[in-house]
Every structure is written in C-alpha cells, then in structure tokens.
Amino acid sequence: MAGKAKQLIDSIIAQRSKGNPSVAKVVKAKFILKGINPDDFGATSADDPAVIGQLQALAKELGVTV
Amino acid sequence: MKTAYSIKTTPEEVSKDIQSQLGPSEPKAVVFFASCAFAPEAISREMQSAFPGVSVFGCTTAGEIISGKMLKRSVVAMAFDDKSLEQISLSLIEDITSKTAVEDALGVFEKQYGCAMMDFDQEAYVGLILVDGLCKCEEKLIDRIGDLTNVLFIGGSAGDDLQFKQTYVFANGKAYPNAALLALLKPRAGFKTIKTQSFKVLDQQLVATRVNEANREVLEFNGKNAAAAYAESVGVAVEDAPKHFISNPVGLLVDGEPYVRSPQQIKADGMVFYCNMKEKMRLSILETTDIVSDTRDVISATKARMGNIGAIINFNCILRTLELEDKGLADAYGNLFTDIPTIGFSTYGEQCVGHVNQTATMLVLKACA
Numbered sequence: 201m202a203g204k205a206k207q208l209i210d211s212i213i214a215q216r217s218k219g220n221p222s223v224a225k226v227v228k229a230k231f232i233l234k235g236i237n238p239d240d241f242g243a244t245s246a247d248d249p250a251v252i253g254q255l256q257a258l259a260k261e262l263g264v265t266v
Numbered sequence: 267m268k269t270a271y272s273i274k275t276t277p278e279e280v281s282k283d284i285q286s287q288l289g290p291s292e293p294k295a296v297v298f299f300a301s302c303a304f305a306p307e308a309i310s311r312e313m314q315s316a317f318p319g320v321s322v323f324g325c326t327t328a329g330e331i332i333s334g335k336m337l338k339r340s341v342v343a344m345a346f347d348d349k350s351l352e353q354i355s356l357s358l359i360e361d362i363t364s365k366t367a368v369e370d371a372l373g374v375f376e377k378q379y380g381c382a383m384m385d386f387d388q389e390a391y392v393g394l395i396l397v398d399g400l401c402k403c404e405e406k407l408i409d410r411i412g413d414l415t416n417v418l419f420i421g422g423s424a425g426d427d428l429q430f431k432q433t434y435v436f437a438n439g440k441a442y443p444n445a446a447l448l449a450l451l452k453p454r455a456g457f458k459t460i461k462t463q464s465f466k467v468l469d470q471q472l473v474a475t476r477v478n479e480a481n482r483e484v485l486e487f488n489g490k491n492a493a494a495a496y497a498e499s500v501g502v503a504v505e506d507a508p509k510h511f512i513s514n515p516v517g518l519l520v521d522g523e524p525y526v527r528s529p530q531q532i533k534a535d536g537m538v539f540y541c542n543m544k545e546k547m548r549l550s551i552l553e554t555t556d557i558v559s560d561t562r563d564v565i566s567a568t569k570a571r572m573g574n575i576g577a578i579i580n581f582n583c584i585l586r587t588l589e590l591e592d593k594g595l596a597d598a599y600g601n602l603f604t605d606i607p608t609i610g611f612s613t614y615g616e617q618c619v620g621h622v623n624q625t626a627t628m629l630v631l632k633a634c635a
Contacts, residue, residue: 216416223388223416226619229520230412233405233620235544261413263384 205241205248208255208266213238215264227262234258267350267577267631268293269607271332271342277304280341281312293317293345295354297394297449297579298324298436299611302426303339306434306441313343314439321356323447324436325396328425328584331610336587336600338427342609346451349634350576353452355379358437362401362446368410375450383415386450392457392629393419394579397446399426399433399614402482404621405542407446412619419448420459420627422581422613433614453631455576458568460628461618463526464560464586465517465552470499472516472551474543482542483533487549491535499551508532512589515624516549524552528585528623540585540615540623557586558598561626565602568630576633578603580610582626587612 209231217224231238236254259266270287272280280300288296296317300309306326314322330337346354357374359367372383379386395411397404404423411419424433434441451457472495476486487495497507500514508531517524527541527549543549569575580603590596610628618627 220388220416225521226412226416226418229525229619230409232518232520233409233525235547237548263413 201247202245203243205245205251205255206243208252208259209238209241211266212255212259212262212264216262231258267347267607268345269333269343269609271330271337271340273337273340277308277312280304280309281316284313284341284343285316288343288345291347293320294348294351295321295346296343297609298322298341298343299327299330299609300324300341301330301339302326302429304341306436309341310436310441311439313436321354322436322439323356323396323449325424325447326426326434327611328428328614329587329612331580331582331600331603331608331612333606333608334600334604336596342611344577344579344607344609350454350631351451352454355450356437357448358442359446359448360442362398362403362407362444368407368414371448372411372414383417386415386417388416388418391417391450391452392459393417394449394451394629395419395421395446395617396435397421397423397617398435398444399423400430401444404615404617408617408619408621417450418459418619420581420618420629422611422617422627423615425584425612425614428584455632455634456572457632458572458630459618460564460568460630461622461625462561462564463524463625464555464557465515465524465526466555467517467519467522467524468551468553470551472496472499472549474545474547474549477543477545479542479544482539483536484539484543485536492537493532493535496529496537504532512585513554515552517552518547518549524550525620525622526552526624541621554589557590558595558602561599562602572630572632574633575606575630577631578606578608578610579629580608580626581613581616581628582610583616583624584612584614585624586626
C-alpha cells in the first residue's frame, strides 16, 4: 500500500483549515515543527506504520478525526 | 494607542511617570515591559496601582524598545483605549509545567466569551503570549495552543538583562516566575502579525539524527557528532564554530521561510540550541543579512497592505539586539519605529506558530479611522 500518509496529511489540513488558505499554511508549519514535513509524502510514498501512527496521534492532538 | 517610557530609578517614580504620560483618560488595558533593574514584584504592584481596575500586564526584559529608541534599564508601556480595542481578556498560567496548563488557560477565554477556542474567528481575534524565558518549555506551550485554536498567538520569552537567573511575567499587580500570560485581543480596526528574520538560506543541510529534545541538545547531525557536522557545513574547524553561531544558525524551512534555531554552545561533541529539535528534522545553514534593511522592508510592506499602522508590539530576539549593538546599528533599528507608536523588548525567544530564535515577532494594529 502507498499514499496513506499523504491522504492523512491532506485530510488533517483540510479539516483544520476549512478551506482558509492562511490557516492551511499555519497547519502545514505546525506539521513541520512537529517533525513531519508534508512535502516529503506523495501518492506513491510507502506506508510506514510508524509515520501513520505519528499522523494519527497528530490528528488527535489537533482535534480532527481521520 | 498611547506609548510611554520611563528611565526614572524607582518603581514608584516610574509608574507615576508613565501614568502621567498615558493619562488622563482611563485605558482599557496597559501592557508594559520592564528591565530587571527594577524589583519585579514592586514594579508590577506600582504599575497596577497606577491604573486601578485596568488589565495591566507585561514581563521582564533584556532591553526595551519604544518608538525611535532601544533602551536599557527602563520601563516601556502601551495603553489600549476603547477606540482601539473592542475586547481584551487575560489568562495567567501560574505553573507552565502543569500538564493541563494550556487547556486551563484557554478555558478561561472560553468561559468569558461563551465560545469554544476552535470557534473564535482568527481574522477578528489575536493572542499575545509572554512566557518565562528560562523555562525551556516554550515549544510545548505554543504547540499546544496551536493545537487547540486557530487564533494566532505571538509573543516573546521574558528576559532578565542577560543575567540568566530568573524572569517574570506581570499580572494582577504581581510578578510570576515559571509562568506565562496569555492575552486575547479583539482590535477594532484590524491587525497583522509579522515574523521576520534576517537570513539567507544556504545550500548546506543538516539532518538531526540523534537528539535530546528536552535539553534542546542535538547529539548527531547527518549521523556524525553534531559539532563536527555543523563545523564542516559552515566550513570551519570545530574550535572556531562558536564564532559562527550568531551569523550562521540553522533554519527549519517552511515553504522556504526559516524557523530559526540558534546554537548556544558545544557540549561534549554535541550542540545545545536555544530551541529544541526533533529527530529527522532537516535544517539548512543560514547566513545573516541586514536586520535594519530587512525590517524596514517588512514594515513598509505591512504598511502598504494595511494602510495606516496604529501601533506595533515588537518581540525582538536578544541575539538580534546583540548583533545590532555589535554592528553599531541599534539606533538605526530603533529609528525604524520613530513614526509608529511602538513598544517591545529584547526577548529570550520568540513565538509565532512555534518557538523560534533570532527572529522578531510583531503584532501590528491598524490605525483607527
């Protein structure tokens, strides 16, 4: 399987920003400051269970459901 | 908004001096930044006494900023009137190590406004944060705030005139160590926030491969001893690396914009920073540029976007202040704010989305019609 990390990242950013580009930019910065760079993940990135777990925890911190 | 400063020598004289400059009308709130030359408890008490019934808050500094000047051993203050500010609320975190510190602090705003933090309009509200500058936990604090709200909180870490013994935040006429103060503002005429740092991003990159996050230590970059890898990237011997700490910090890039992490010292073979780093973080070596011209440009651009600027609160890193002083540019920096009601201070860290170093974060309030 591949691309799940990108799906999760996109979903978290979309839910938090509700389409507001300024908020989306801040959420992306928060990802990077938390140690996950969204630009490192694409549709073909392998699904690393550690990264997926990290993103699920991050979603919880940000109060969104994935 | 009115600003004032005092270089009188006692808290009593200072508070009277500032009261007379900010009067006679009663402000809605007063924010002040004070040198540790004044006993923290006394200056907080006297400033609150000078403005009874008013929200008076602030912190200690490593140098103060007022329109046109960078000061030492002074107190600077800004009064918000009803015309400039629709609402302001304060929430004090008395123990920043408490696990529920941020939730409890934001809960105060939720209760006061009857609105969940996630539902506040981030275009209408902005937050200020003043935090103990020696706590080493600003990262957790600002990160958790950003988890719980889309309202942007910006601010700075309190200083103590480079003594590195104890810093304080001021509220309720008291001085609190190990604390943070959050202020939620609803300006009437709008606002912008600025995060500015004066660096060129170089090609050399370092990946933090072993860290002690709690102590803000990087033990290894690129799988090598951190100090050796940093020195190699900067192109100097390890023993000469500290001479490059101010001119060549590292930056975590977000869409090309650096979130600066400044080295503090080499410890064993690792490096201690003024900001934490997580494993696998990819950092770029930065090279200092012109703080005065970069800041002038960002203020001009902000003015062009907003129309008239009514006031600025400037949280300017102490390392920037030291660099400006070293280059004889402190007056030139102060002069950038001559025509704008401005207060600020030299900080031990800056906050904007995250905790950063060698940066100025500013709240810019639009002038009221």
